[in-house]
Amino acid sequence: MNLNMQKKARRIQEGQPPRVLDIFSGCGGISLGFHAAGFRIDANVEIDPDAAASHAFNFHPGHPRSAHYAQARDITQTLPHELAEELGLLEDGLALEETIDVIVGGPPCQAYARVGRSKLREIQQHPEAFLHDQRANLFEMYLAYVAAFQPLALLMENVPDIMNQRGQNVAQIMAEALEDSGYTVGYTLLNAAFYGVPQMRERMFLVAYREELGQTVTFPPYTHHVDLPPGYEGSRQVALKSLRRHDLFGAEADHHYIQPPTPDPDLPPAVTAQDALQDLPVIRDHLEGKLKRGARRFEDAEPLPYRLSARQGTYAHQMRHWDGFGERGGIRDHAIRFLPRDYPIFARMQPGDQYPEAKQVAVRLFNEKLREAAQQGKDTSTGSVTWDLLLQATVPPYDDSKFPNKWRKMEPDMPARTLMAHLGKDGYSHIHYDSAQARTISVREAARLQSFPDGFVFKGTMNPAFKQIGNAVPPLLVRPIAQGMLNALQAGVAGYLAGIQREAQPA
Incomplete structure (x- = not known):
């Protein structure tokens, strides 16, 4: 990956916006948050036709390939290089691994699916095999795209229950699989109301950076304060129930979990x-x-x-x-x-x-x-x-x-x-x-x-529009996370390239 990573790093160091692929994009809540933070939305995958049309209209208006961007795609039937070819990402002789800097998205949670650690780790060696596997679940598809595009960073979003999915913490399993693949990973639970969104919406966010960038995962401090109703705190406790606090030797077991920021009553009140x-x-x-x-x-x-x-x-x-x-x-x-x-x-x-x-x-x-x-x-x-x-x-x-x-x-x-x-x-x-x-x-x-x-x-019509909105991630919640990721990428590539330059100098 080193040569492709160097090309991506130099591009970002030159001030060009990091390129985003949004998979399971919906109409574009995550995309909009990253767009507002200074990223460029280069590609997406979405199976719902109305949501795919909305994403294309908002992020690629008037684009020569607008019809391709508006096309609904089933990720289980869409290989990464096929997507890149259809959207023109491979023009100018770029290799697939050069085209995308950041992958984002929220794989729909399949309640019946169990995610195996060994299977997720194998995906890095055989991503396209898993994309053709009808038994594969959507988390495996997400990792297969990561393996194919080799992004510098990624974000995954999901419902809090993903941390207690039939007794297993899927977020932790994903974190371990990504760590095995060379990423520094962390995840937490955040509520949108603490970030200026007029809605109490709890979500799990996982962020990862290539370990060569030398960055640790952090999440943005709250900007607003609200006393959440008891039901939200109860849901959080259910989600955290399967979190392994310590292993047999007293060490932290689910060490990728990061405690959310501490609520501050002196912050401005939540937007009503x-x-x-x-x-x-x-x-x-x-x-x-x-x-x-x-x-x-x-x-x-x-x-x-x-x-x-x-x-x-x-x-x-x-x-x-x-x-x-x-x-x-x-x-x-x-x-x-x-x-x-x-x-x-x-x-x-x-x-x-x-x-x-x-x-x-x-x-x-x-x-x-x-x-x-x-x-x-x-x-x-x-x-x-x-x-x-x-x-x-x-x-x-x-x-x-x-x-x-x-x-x-x-x-x-x-x-x-x-x-x-x-x-x-x-x-x-x-x-x-x-x-x-x-x-x-x-x-x-x-x-x-x-x-x-x-x-x-x-x-689309009214009902599909409501569905798109209800399924989306609030852009104002995503934006500060994306801003933090942009800062980390810029600092990380500067240090990474400086290290390469030092190694190249004669002793």
């Missing part, structure tokens, strides 16, 4: 849902009967004007004026789900209410309608036609003992709870805090809560 959304246009069309059911494309819709100005330094200002992704004449994608039965329930719910409270509100509304119908002389006895019709039109059918967290009305003075991919199916997990609007959040509001700037475009 209201901070993130209050300048966006009010939506009331659904309460006036102007919203209809059906898939909605909104890419070419006329932009809506902002409701409020955004002061310099505020979160809203940051979302409107993100370098390269500033607002495009107003707000687009401000579309909501059609849920007419539930608008009255949303209006009466209190911030923080979940499904049991929503069900109680619905029952009260049902009883009010029954009394009105009885006053009109209708038969409202239990099981009557009127009773049945009003029940179906008013009360959600789910058992509140089985689905207590299915609904939640956001608190305006707190960051939002974790956005999930199933926003594309219902959106009840994020009901807008403003009772006068009585609705779930819009696509653009979900993007704001995930820290995507207003100029970032999501391809």
Whole structure:
């Protein structure tokens, strides 16, 4: 690897941006964080067609190979050299190992898959064999791409549960496999709310550098403070449960795990849902009967004007004026789900209410309608036609003992709870805090809560856009990690090249 590594190091030392390959990229949350930190997004692999189209549109607009960038790819069917050829990375006679400096990505977690240490170590010698192995899981695919491109650094992201996957710590297994391959590795758990994201989202991050660079893995200090609800701390403890604190001789066993920064109550308070959304246009069309059911494309819709100005330094200002992704004449994608039965329930719910409270509100509304119908002389006895019709039109059918967290009305003075991919199916997990609007959040509001700037475009209809956002990694959480990695790379290549020069000098 030495000659290719030297070429990469000299390129970075000359001031050129490190080149990133984002695998399992989604629409580009990690890519955007690295782009904002000064990296260049050269390639990605994504299996979902809408997400692949979004990534291409945002990071390669007008590129001669834009159709290739927008192509959805199954990583299990895409060899590294095939990807490099299709995207033109091998032009100018570059070898595959010269083309990419940093690999990033979050392999989807396959709950049924066990990851074996010996198998992961073998991948370094036979990466393409594993890419053709139908039994291989996506973590093995990630390592196969690392083996093929030989990056100077890499980042892997995943859910905290990856540290306790059926009793095994997959992050530690990956760290050991990478260390065997010549990388210095560390991983930790970080919550997005501590980095200015208006969302409490816990994620595992693993970072690695080629050991020749002489860099240790560190993670950025917090920029904000928030007291996380008990559920988040409980989830963290479950994730850490399989962490091997000490081996038989008292030494640290899972020594690649790095303790997260210590929360500091003197830091600025976390960005709240209201901070993130209050300048966006009010939506009331659904309460006036102007919203209809059906898939909605909104890419070419006329932009809506902002409701409020955004002061310099505020979160809203940051979302409107993100370098390269500033607002495009107003707000687009401000579309909501059609849920007419539930608008009255949303209006009466209190911030923080979940499904049991929503069900109680619905029952009260049902009883009010029954009394009105009885006053009109209708038969409202239990099981009557009127009773049945009003029940179906008013009360959600789910058992509140089985689905207590299915609904939640956001608190305006707190960051939002974790956005999930199933926003594309219902959106009840994020009901807008403003009772006068009585609705779930819009696509653009979900993007704001995930820290995507207003100029970032999501391809497809509303449901795929929600899914892309829910699956993404918050760019504002990634950016400080990427900035730290850029600093480490620049320092590392300087020391590495200086060492080579010293060795070349005659004794």
